[in-house]
Amino acid sequence: MRADEFEVLVIGEGLSGITAAAVACQQGARVMLVSKGPGTFVLGTACIDLDGLDCSSVGLGHCGPAEVEEAMRFFLELTAAAGAAYEGGLRERGLVPTIMGTFAEVSLAPRALWKGDPRGAGKAVVVGIENVFAFDANFVAEGLSVRSQDLGLSTAYRAVAIKLPQIQNQRWLTPLEIANAVDRNLFYRRAVVTALKPLVQDADLLIIPGILGVDSCDDDIRDIEEQLGCGICELPTLPPSVPGLRLLRCLETHLAAMGAEICTGFSVQKLSVEGDRCTGAVLDTPGKQRTVRADCVILASGKFSHLLEHGAVLAKNVVPCGSVLGKFDSRHGNAIAVVSGYQAGMLACQQGVQYAKR
Numbered sequence: 001m002r003a004d005e006f007e008v009l010v011i012g013e014g015l016s017g018i019t020a021a022a023v024a025c026q027q028g029a030r031v032m033l034v035s036k037g038p039g040t041f042v043l044g045t046a047c048i049d050l051d052g053l054d055c056s057s058v059g060l061g062h063c064g065p066a067e068v069e070e071a072m073r074f075f076l077e078l079t080a081a082a083g084a085a086y087e088g089g090l091r092e093r094g095l096v097p098t099i100m101g102t103f104a105e106v107s108l109a110p111r112a113l114w115k116g117d118p119r120g121a122g123k124a125v126v127v128g129i130e131n132v133f134a135f136d137a138n139f140v141a142e143g144l145s146v147r148s149q150d151l152g153l154s155t156a157y158r159a160v161a162i163k164l165p166q167i168q169n170q171r172w173l174t175p176l177e178i179a180n181a182v183d184r185n186l187f188y189r190r191a192v193v194t195a196l197k198p199l200v201q202d203a204d205l206l207i208i209p210g211i212l213g214v215d216s217c218d219d220d221i222r223d224i225e226e227q228l229g230c231g232i233c234e235l236p237t238l239p240p241s242v243p244g245l246r247l248l249r250c251l252e253t254h255l256a257a258m259g260a261e262i263c264t265g266f267s268v269q270k271l272s273v274e275g276d277r278c279t280g281a282v283l284d285t286p287g288k289q290r291t292v293r294a295d296c297v298i299l300a301s302g303k304f305s306h307l308l309e310h311g312a313v314l315a316k317n318v319v320p321c322g323s324v325l326g327k328f329d330s331r332h333g334n335a336i337a338v339v340s341g342y343q344a345g346m347l348a349c350q351q352g353v354q355y356a357k358r
Contacts, residue, residue, distance in 0.1 A: 012300030014039020016322030016341035023345025025258040036267035042244035048108040058325035071342035082254035083217030087114040101143015116233030200230035210242030278315035296348040
């Protein structure tokens with residue numbers, strides 16, 4: 001097989017595209033994942049809500065509870081292996097806090113967010129950081145206290161502000177800038193732990209903005225929790241979300257280890273179509289456009305993709321997934337992405353592998 005020939009080409013790096021690429025890799029296909037940027041899951045919590053999920057609304061009528069469970073089991077194994085584990089379950093309902101001082105009810109959430117369920121802590125400290133905007137600890141603590149009482153829970157929330165070292169003499173910082181400093185500078189990581197440690201004396205949980213590094217994984221967060229002797233709940237703040245970017249980084253690294261070629265930062269100019277089949281795609285790479293050939297193309301590029309023709313795919317070996325499929329309840333977006341991505345990956349591999357036989 002030549003360098004630009006693949007059995008499966010995945011276009012789009014949202015949860016649907018990443019799931020589809022991982023499935024195809026696991027099935028033994030030669031896979032390329034291409035995207036001009038990350039999917040929308042990095043903008044929010046990346047939580048998954050399965051309550052009331054109706055896959056038939058997007059043309060997945062054959063997808064019943066057993067198929068949903070199979071896809072979610074795969075996704076849970078994938079994220080755990082990537083060092084970005086989720087917690088929860090198909091039949092569980094967790095309450096995760098938000099920066100708006102509310103609780104969102106979800107089925108699955110990244111581990112560091114799932115820990116914020118008020119039913120698992122008696123005393124929680126909401127940690128603000130001086131000179132950091134986009135996170136108001138007092139507002140969050142007051143809101144969570146009220147909503148906890150409304151739920152009949154006794155969880156207590158209080159707000160505390162800490163001060164961290166300046167970064168390049170900047171007066172105001174974003175959580176992402178702090179996270180990047182944590183990644184680059186061991187001293188700064190230690191300074192974060194040192195600032196947090198006095199707060200855990202009478203707390204079961206620390207709720208902090210997402211600052212613990214984009215390059216961190218579950219083991220790194222656990223190490224910080226062990227140093228503190230207290231659990232941590234990291235809240236996504238204004239986009240881009242540090243926990244979302246961390247999830248993306250972990251999944252990219254794991255996909256590469258599975259054998260996928262990842263090409264990000266370049267858009268797909270067009271699909272190459274011959275008759276009723278798509279033979280690949282033309283990428284807008286610098287200097288000279290790159291033509292990639294593929295047996296099957298998985299289209300996970302979003303509902304506004306220019307690769308659709310009047311809202312429809314262009315060839316019979318182009319398999320759509322994610323928001324390309326159509327309208328659905330927004331709270332089910334990530335669930336639809338995972339389920340449809342899983343099915344797209346399996347279908348793409350079942351369509352045959354012409355290049356492997358050459």
